[in-house]
Amino acid sequence: MARRVEASPSLLLFSFAVLLLAGGTVQLVQGQKTWCIAKPSSDEATLLANINYACSQVDCSILQRGRPCFYPDNFMSHASIAMNLYYQARGRNHWNCYFKSSGLITMTDPSFGSCAYA
DSSP: OOOOOOOOHHHHHHHHHHHHHTTOOOOOSTTOOOEEEEOTTOOHHHHHHHHHHHHHHSOOGGGSTTSTTOOSOSHHHHHHHHHHHHHHHTTSOGGGGOTTTTEEEESSOOOBTTBOOO
């Protein structure tokens, strides 16, 4: 009788890690949307640099006073929105959310109130 072989969870996790470290991409379930946000552990200088860089590459007018994503008016919120605008515009590749290791990809929509993340 043939013996059934199953991959252990640790082997699957190891394979996934090797793929990411090798520069591969992970295909998400078709239609699954992702967003880029700032890591909560990021300092203000890093967040400000991320805002400045992302907004030099994409239109961040949604962050201006009186626009839907101005409030809360803090670095964490503004950086997350700017980083996500950049990430979405560049094709949602994991490397477009790196921001010197201060970006985090999420599958949970971070939109709030009238501020809709792209």
